[in-house]
Amino acid sequence: MLEACQLRYAFHAQPPLFEDVSLRLGAGEWIGLSGDSGAGKSTLGRLLAGHDEPAHGHIRIDGEQLPAKGLRPVQWLPQSPELAVNPHWRVTRVLNEAWAPPETLRRAFGIKPEWLNRPVRTLSGGELQRVCVLRALAPGVRYLIADEISTMLDPITQLALWQALKAEAEKRKLGVLVISHDAALLRRLCQRRYHLENARLHAAEHYQLS
Numbered sequence: 001m002l003e004a005c006q007l008r009y010a011f012h013a014q015p016p017l018f019e020d021v022s023l024r025l026g027a028g029e030w031i032g033l034s035g036d037s038g039a040g041k042s043t044l045g046r047l048l049a050g051h052d053e054p055a056h057g058h059i060r061i062d063g064e065q066l067p068a069k070g071l072r073p074v075q076w077l078p079q080s081p082e083l084a085v086n087p088h089w090r091v092t093r094v095l096n097e098a099w100a101p102p103e104t105l106r107r108a109f110g111i112k113p114e115w116l117n118r119p120v121r122t123l124s125g126g127e128l129q130r131v132c133v134l135r136a137l138a139p140g141v142r143y144l145i146a147d148e149i150s151t152m153l154d155p156i157t158q159l160a161l162w163q164a165l166k167a168e169a170e171k172r173k174l175g176v177l178v179i180s181h182d183a184a185l186l187r188r189l190c191q192r193r194y195h196l197e198n199a200r201l202h203a204a205e206h207y208q209l210s
């Protein structure tokens, strides 16, 4: 269980972006997070993955602190994957950074063999996003923060990405927090949904997975 307890966070001397935010994400569970632009969703996602520290409150996995080094068990997948990779590396180096994704998974995530030898900067944003999602599924990863990961994809590729991720998450019992402005997407994917507004997290109604 990934647990965030009474988190408060503010940038520098600004008013708190959020306060008293608590959240629980179980193994195999999918929960959704929406909120207006600038509400603090990505910041919360970064905190949950351990990229930054809350001013107050704590984050635990099964009662333990997030590890200070090594593979992050909570992976934050940002909307702009080009910021998360070295643009000069070849695709194969990026993809194999933490583990060696098998060919079946490369195919499921729509990663073409002919991309592997190209520098990552030559991939389109949507192609690179798929590489980064698969790269993040290393053994030992237990939770994903999928922060607007399908925004730049066409509808068919979007569906294929979510199907591939859903299948792999089910197999490994990964917990997934989906951050999106797309309410229909969140309804389709997530059992529970939350809305970040006025620095607080509000629970949306429970949703029955179809």
Ligand SMILES: Nc1ncnc2c1ncn2[C@@H]1O[C@H](COP(=O)(O)OP(=O)(O)OP(=O)(O)O)[C@@H](O)[C@H]1O
Pocket (backbone or CB within 6 Å): 011, 017, 035, 036, 037, 038, 039, 040, 041, 042, 043, 044
């Ligand atoms: N390093 C920073 N210093 C100061 N303010 C920041 C910093 N990073 C983000 N912010 C501000 O914090 C607020 C929350 O940003 P965040 O990216 O978490 O919002 P968001 O809800 O994910 O927005 P969007 O839906 O547009 O992606 C924004 O107003 C942003 O400008």
